[in-house]
Amino acid sequence: MATTQFPKLFEPGRIGGMTLKNRLVMPAIGSNLAGADGHVTDRMIDYYAERAKGGAGLVIVELAVIELRGKHVAAELSIEDDACLPGLTRLAEAIQKGGARAAIQIAHGGREAKSNLAHAQPVGPSPVPSWAAHSEMPRELTVAEIAELVERFAQAAVRAQKAGFDGVEIHGAHYYLITQFLSAASNVRTDSYGGSL
Secondary structure, eight states: OHHHHSGGGGSOEEETTEEESSSOEEOOOOOOOSOTTSOOOHHHHHHHHHHHHTTOSEEEEEEEESSGGGOOSTTOEEOSSGGGHHHHHHHHHHHHHTTSEEEEEEEOOGGGOOHHHHSSOOEESSSOOOSSTTOOOOEEOOHHHHHHHHHHHHHHHHHHHHHTOSEEEEOOOTTOHHHHHHOTTTOOOOSTTSSOO
8 A cells, every 4th residue: 555655655766876775764763772882782783684674775873972972871872983893884784684775873962961971071062051951061162172073073974984884874953062063052152163154
């Protein structure tokens, strides 16, 4: 019934140069299956392999933090360094073996990070705490640190490619670091990273 009611949904689709077998996409949804060190676990691989077998054309793996100080959930996936590559490679391969293309979401929690998990004071565009109950006062990022984070996002994308992922999604919503720069509620900077457009 669905194939006749929504024929386009089951036709091949394209994202840039990547062809998908259909237009069904599993979005990045937190599973809390990463290890305490942020590495991929066997349970995580099994979870995503089953999702890929379900028929989606693209499976986007839950957010992976680009650095530890951006962590805000205990079982959060990491793509911080090359030590993550073996597990990420196995994960991408399991998704692709299940018949789907594999992408991974990369992110930084910014002021939403928790110091007890990140082992550092949260950082953000400005020293404005989050509205959330667990909120801590973030330290304002310097211009040099912002440039370093831009490079960390780029390195994470390269790391994803090395691991065999077909694509990368950059998390820019839900009060994460990128969104914090875009909102006047969290960004009161007056330099080139704040103020008017």
